[in-house]
Amino acid sequence: ETGVTQTPRHLVMGMTNKKSLKCEQHLGHNAMYWYKQSAKKPLELMFVYNFKEQTENNSVPSRFSPECPNSSHLFLHLHTLQPEDSALYLCASSYQLVAQETQYFGPGTRLLVL
Amino acid sequence: AQSVAQPEDQVNVAEGNPLTVKCTYSVSGNPYLFWYVQYPNRGLQFLLKYITGDNLVKGSYGFEAEFNKSQTSFHLKKPSALVSDSALYFCAVRALYNQGGKLIFGQGTELSVKP
Numbered sequence: 001e002t003g004v005t006q007t008p009r010h011l012v013m014g015m016t017n018k019k020s021l022k023c024e025q026h027l028g029h030n031a032m033y034w035y036k037q038s039a040k041k042p043l044e045l046m047f048v049y050n051f052k053e054q055t056e057n058n059s060v061p062s063r064f065s066p067e068c069p070n071s072s073h074l075f076l077h078l079h080t081l082q083p084e085d086s087a088l089y090l091c092a093s094s095y096q097l098v099a100q101e102t103q104y105f106g107p108g109t110r111l112l113v114l
Numbered sequence: 115a116q117s118v119a120q121p122e123d124q125v126n127v128a129e130g131n132p133l134t135v136k137c138t139y140s141v142s143g144n145p146y147l148f149w150y151v152q153y154p155n156r157g158l159q160f161l162l163k164y165i166t167g168d169n170l171v172k173g174s175y176g177f178e179a180e181f182n183k184s185q186t187s188f189h190l191k192k193p194s195a196l197v198s199d200s201a202l203y204f205c206a207v208r209a210l211y212n213q214g215g216k217l218i219f220g221q222g223t224e225l226s227v228k229p
Contacts, residue, residue: 004157042118043158043204043219056216090157099208100146100165103217105157 004106023091031097037088120220137205
């Protein structure tokens with residue numbers, strides 16, 4: 001479980017705040033992902049990066065801005081969020097961006113937007 | 115379009131009894147199927163996956179799953195449930211042709227194992 005770490009684990013922010021979520025993987029993987037997990041809904045893929053390049057943006061509002069400076073680190077910058085953005089944000093990584101590769105998840109950041 | 119269904123929101127099992135968590139999928143072409151478990155306030159932990167070959171896949175913590183192509187199912191099973199197995203279980207699918215990142219998840223099944 002320590003292969004993918006996320007900080008902070010909990011975050012409370014107002015709608016006018018700017019904050020960032022951080023993800024780090026220690027598995028030597030090349031692909032990284034952001035997912036959103038809301039209550040009573042399936043996990044939603046937000047962004048995919050492969051070798052630091054963004055390969056997928058799943059129609060995510062611009063108030064979420066990802067950044068991937070290298071294959072080990074992934075950030076999600078947040079600004080002017082809405083209360084409905086409150087959720088568990090999960091980071092994942094995989095060795096390659098191919099269908100049979102297993103994605104390994106971090107513990108998540110529990111976000112509350114007031 | 116790819117989709118996954120977990121028809122039961124909750125499964126209740128007595129400790130020591132066998133457990134089954136159901137999953138059916140819809141995908142064009144050959145599927146890759148995954149099971150994950152999520153404990154409270156934790157991320158998802160990988161249990162097992164089906165890629166190809168033997169239809170019975172064995173995974174972590176004594177879990178196994180059987181791929182049934184004709185019924186498009188991938189049910190998770192364990193011969194003898196433990197109280198510590200109580201958690202939220204997710205089935206997920208990707209198609210062979212989908213070389214991108216999109217793993218499609220079911221809505222999850224809450225497993226409760228009582229002593």
